[in-house]
Amino acid sequence: MHKEEVTCNACGTIVFDKAIFCYQCGNQVKCKNCQEVLVAGARHCIACGVPVQDNQELTPKTFNKIKFKENGEERLYEIEFTNEVGQEIKEVVADLLKNKLGASPEPKLSFTENKIASSLSVAPQVNSVALSQRSEPVEAALRTENPKPKENITVIPEYPHLNDLEVKLDCRENEWLLIYAFYSSGFGSGTFTKDVVWKQYKEKRLTETRFKNLGTNWKSLFKKHICTVKENEFKFTAQGLDKANELLLMATNGSKFPSRSPRKSVIFAQANLNSQRTNPVSRKTAANTIEADEFDVYKNEHKISLEEFFARKKPGTGNPNRIVTIAYYITKINHQEYFTEGNIDFAYRILNLSGKPVHLKQVIINLKNSRIWFQKVLDRGTNGWRLTRQAEIYVEEKLPASRF
Known part of the structure; x- marks a missing residue:
């Protein structure tokens, strides 16, 4: 009669017919009481209920010993532990040796090789209770000599909705x-x-x-x-x-939004200093708060570029004509609902025009009041200006005529 083969559920070795333990790994494969084959991971026999011997008890544990002698005070550290425990604290011990003796002359070695920058020797199996009692003061000394660095905690700011x-x-x-x-x-x-x-x-x-x-x-x-x-x-x-x-x-x-172009402010101050003859340098910052507000100045299949339009209209060197020409391009050629002081500032830079007004906003307000060229617009907190019909006629008829 053919008997069913029994395989060790730990290492896969086929065990002998009458064997209770695996001859390779020592794992218990049958119940000692009734010879019933044990289920993998079982703690009790499924036939008679007798407890199964823990296979961990059959595995010999290797204990290692570290000795460290400190010169001067003749302080001696000695500790024994298994490979598993040693794997957890080897970094701490290695750092301790590095701090005490300087840079480590050798790379860090694993405890399975029984080397760690100091003498390690294989010792007989010792009582675990005695081991824990001996290791406590040494571990405390290690923690005192070489405390673990504090983890860097990243604090995420509470951003507004x-x-x-x-x-x-x-x-x-x-x-x-x-x-x-x-x-x-x-x-x-x-x-x-x-x-x-x-x-x-x-x-x-x-x-x-x-x-x-x-x-x-x-x-x-x-x-x-x-x-x-x-x-x-x-x-x-x-x-x-x-x-x-x-x-x-x-x-x-809740702070006031800072100026995003400090370099531009410096350029403005230098330009004013060079253009004014004997007048004192103004420290007012009103002109410097205007930020260039970009818009589409390039040519495409539906419109000409700002530079080409400016060349056709020839507004000259006067700021009123320049501003109204730029405003016309933004609102009529580019089809924006309104323009901003930042748009005008951006156009002056793109066209490389000199003589831009220091107080650009005030110039626009003056043109609104004196020539009725602009209307004030407030769009979701953004201040802008809309061209009046009178300003449109001025650009179309008073400046050199052009078709686009």
């Missing part, structure tokens, strides 16, 4: 795109997609003018603030994270 930002922040449209991307990416910790950011922007900020400039504002972020991970997936650069945190933390702290 997006709805609150509409009230607290007054920033440019490309910066709003940056903010929506920052929230979409888990405050810069992950990636984001263009579709999600654009959807949020359209729900919160979209107007006809902003929609026309959306592509330009989005592309401007790639200069410094965001970069491509793969198709339609992007992440923040280090400079982009700094910029987003600058915007949001200022809103959180």
Whole structure:
């Protein structure tokens, strides 16, 4: 009669017919009482209920000994432990030796090799209770000599809700795109997609003018603030994270938004110093608070470029003609609902025009009052200007005529 073979459920070895333990690993495969084959992982026999001997007791444990003698005070550390325990504390011991003896002359060795920058010797099996009693004062000494470094805890700021930002922040449209991307990416910790950011922007900020400039504002972020991970997936650069945190933390702290172009302010101050003959240098900052507000100045199949339009109209060197010509291009050629002081500032820079008014906003207000060229516009916290019909006629008829 063929007898069923019994296989050790620990190592897979086929055991002898009358064997109770595996001859390879020592694992108990049958019940001592009734010879019933044991189920894998069983603690009791399924036939008679007799407890199964724990196989861990059959495995000999290797104990290792560390001796460390400190010169001067003749302080001696001695500890014994198994390989398993040693694996947990070898880093602490190695650091202790490094601090006491200087740089470690040898690489760190595992306890299975029984070496650790000091004499280790294999000892006979010892009583575990006595071992724990001996190790406690030594472990305390190790902790005192070489305390574990404190973990760096990153504190995530409590950023405001997006709805609150509409009230607290007054920033440019490309910066709003940056903010929506920052929230979409888990405050810069992950990636984001263009579709999600654009959807949020359209729900919160979209107007006809902003929609026309959306592509330009989005592309401007790639200069410094965001970069491509793969198709339609992007992440923040280090400079982009700094910029987003600058915007949001200022809103959180309730602080006044700082000037984002200190270098531009220096250029303005130097230009004024050179242009004024004997007048004292003005320390007023009103002109420096205007930030360049970008818009589409380039030629496409539907319109000419700002530079070409400016060349056709020939407004001259007077700021009133220059400003009304730029405003006409923005609202009539570019089809924006209104223009801002930042748009005019940006156009002066793009066209490389000299003599830009120091107090640009005041010049626009004066033209509004004296020539009735502009009307004030307030759009969701953004101050802008709309061209009057009188200003449109002036550009079309008083300046050199052109068709576009």
